[in-house]
Amino acid sequence: MKMLIDGCEVDASNGRTIDVTCPVNGSLVGTIPAATEQDMEKALAASVKGQKAWQAIPLREKEQILDRFEELLEENKKEILTVVCKESGSSLRNGLMQIQGLPQLFRGYLETAKRYNGHLMVPGIEAGHDGKTENDMQLVTYEPVGTVLAIVPFNASIMLFAYKAAPALAAGNAVIVKPPTTNPLAVIMICKLLWQAGVPGSTLQVITGNGGEIGDYLSKDPRINAVTLTGSTEVGVHIAEIMAKKLSPCALELGGNDPFIIMEDADLQAAIADGAFWRMNSAGQICISPKRFIVHNSLKEAFTQGVLEFTKTIHMGYDMDYDAEVEKFLNLDFSKMAHAGMIMNPLISERAAKTVEEQIQKTAAQGAKILTGGRRNGCFIEPTVLGDVTRDMDIMKDMEIFGPVLPICGFDTEEEALEIANQSSYGLSGCVWTKDWKKGMRMARAIQSGGVVINGTGTYRNMMHPFGGYKHSGMGREGFMTLGEMMQEKVIIMKDFYRAD
Template identity: 30%
Template sequence: MTTATKEKTDIAVLKQFIGGEWVEGTGTREIKSVNPSDSREVVATCKGASKEDVQKALAAAQEAYKGWKATPAPARARVLDKVVALARQNKERLARILAREEGKILPEALGEMEKGINLLEWFAGEGLRFMGTTAPSELPKNLLYTVREPLGVVSIITPWNFPWAIPCWKIAPALVAGNAVIFKPASNTPWLASELVKLFDEAGLPKGVLSFIVGAGSEVGDSLVEDDRVKAVSFTGSNQIGVRVHTICGKRGIPVTCEMGGKNPCIVWKDADLDLALAGVVKGAFGSTGQRCTATSRLILHEDIADEFLKKVVDAANAMKIGPALEEGIGLGPAVDQGQLDTDLDYIKIARDEGAKIVCGGNRVEDGDLKFGYFVEPTIFDHCTPKMKIAQEEVFGPVLAVFRVKTLEQAIEYANDTVFGLTCAIYTQDITTAMTYMEESEVGMFHINSPTIGGEAQVPFGGVKGSAVGDKEMAKEGINFFSKSKTIFLDFTGKKRESNIY
């Protein structure tokens, strides 16, 4: 079912945030953020940054770093506490910006807001836990201990699909650890990113500690990775760019973490609670219009329940209400832009050409005013084989490939047959089945009787294989990435050392 309504507001005019001041970019590119529910509506504009703007931001960050590093970690954390309070006060307003700019339906936008707030809150707590360890010495009257210290100026480069939560889980630990941050969001979702930076500014973050740079990667991205003043890079985005970022940082010898793509399988076994599995598969495959690195893009069914379960999934997909992100009752919003819509439709055509059987969707939605948005039907292909492109390449849209298997060994083989290794799920009532798959799975995150999507602040997030390089994010791993350990040897004997142990 499709529908269309429109919410009109003034166009937001954005600026760069450099050295604690909002300034117009001096680059050549004019950036426009368009409402994906209705491309006739420009929601925000921004004069792009230039390389000179980046240089100013780096200089300001380097200068501000000295004072921020010297600020006690609990005091740094209290700035985040203020951001948490401000975010809660503005949650509804910010969620509506998210829905208008990125196209996430409002209930999901509110969910992303809450996740980001939870992350800010958790990392604020890390300001009171930013500690090292002690160890017993081989020598008498010697104290061994470690402390953690910030790295310096760090670059944070984020994608468009979670324009609130991902910046929160990167910026928060970087700041609590005592770093100065240069933040570059995706160019098609700069508005919400700008609003997040405003909250940090309102919370009293010192000038220069956080800079906000919007611009083309070709103009500003390289400087945020290659400049000698940048001591670490945290990147989330495509594999192609992520590998390049990792290569540059490797040559420079600086820490880098790159969270990239996924091709996540969900196994539904013959003993599964099918209603529970249905809810998880539909949410995993079509939630956020499939535009998550953790989305369920491959569904592996035991042949005994395949027909029955697939019918349930198809019926649920056909019943989804497609429409503008801010309209009440919508189940599936738009793709983020024309490029992503074209990608979705291209992969649907490829799957048809390769012989996959389409059982649901497959078309662009152009009813009424929806023709001005980037809408595509939730699409399901049955009888897929592991080497099809639809089984191997990330679509990043509401497109689900279905496979049928006879044995658990075959299901695990299919699940692992990909260059990616982000997340997976299995629905079963048999703990032995679940744990056998867990031990053999080639992923960074494993779900039992829950969707492939999701994560919580207090546990690590990230993948293996082609899904990620470098440290995982969130939890202790998140703040450890943005800090370094120093070991201290304190000899309080007051005497010349006689031991030759070292």
């Protein structure tokens, strides 16, 4: 598959390519160009004219483009879903969730843009620099920031692409997309459909290749006016430093080590079902999946047995036939896929799986007991439950495990649970289980994270609400109500507009 630059599908200027392989069996899914500086320069130059062209298109015409895009997406969803699953090793549920959410994301941001209509300030509220404002019209308007660089991660690639590209386009910006190197094909396919629907080829472009090289080169260029990134904290801090030197904005959705707190009065069976499923879903490769299970000691043994029973229902997807699965479930609502009978998908790469394997071994060396799992087979990690975990271990602080690993740490008091939850430098999401709503609200307010769910899992994400983290989990927010992060405010003043001559 080729890059998308200035309305053309192109190879790298030096002809270099990168293989895209399926982590289930290592089979070749496709190839992508490894972009050069010359390729990036073409995209940057095109984005300047592309932004102006896109900004000039009225919202009603953008809505017609979106209507056509939704039709094209429906026509091509089978092919896209198959590619999503094969190139990332994604679970079918995850793939369906992404495909089914795309139209809502683009539609929601465009509807929100219709309400960014500016406002008039009441004249004469306070003195201006000349001591008078009562005769002046002060108009607050919103304009696009320019060109937005969207750096997309491997997990939920097309949905997280939409969370970046949809608001940027709705606000009138041009977008240059850097898809994940491991699984970029579906993102490219979606962008081609947007072109086909009517988005100018200079407005939306895709650059593929080495993430570090491309991210650095584009972020440093003055023609990039904002960056939106989902990725590791290390990469996020690096991009923030680059953008700070330009005094340009960036929105960063980074790592997390989310607490899952079970109080002594919790609905234990519901907590087991929710916690075990969401920790193992997508092989644990979800930024807001629960990662630290902080369980009241009176329930710890029963909770442990419950999640161990759940892991027995998980089937390893070593022989996953994505073509057959897509054919079978293509038109099923993703939310209807049962919790039981989960098929464990692989991690995105063998390198990622080896990292998780090492983290499990490190935690065991620190004193934890591997109750089940812990073994790696290629890109697969068996569902793993760790007992005898203590609050001083790395896994209960800042070692985020991006894999199907469920550590259980006991506590005795509410204060202790909160101390364990807040001892991490991360603060993306979290949850607390209790039948006492007052206690739940008290604890939710005390947990240092961008979102907390009471009697549910921190994976709850509504397209409307402002999504993002505290501390090292990022800065900025995503969600329909945060469209303003893709815009800049301008005040236009007409002196003496109201003065009678």
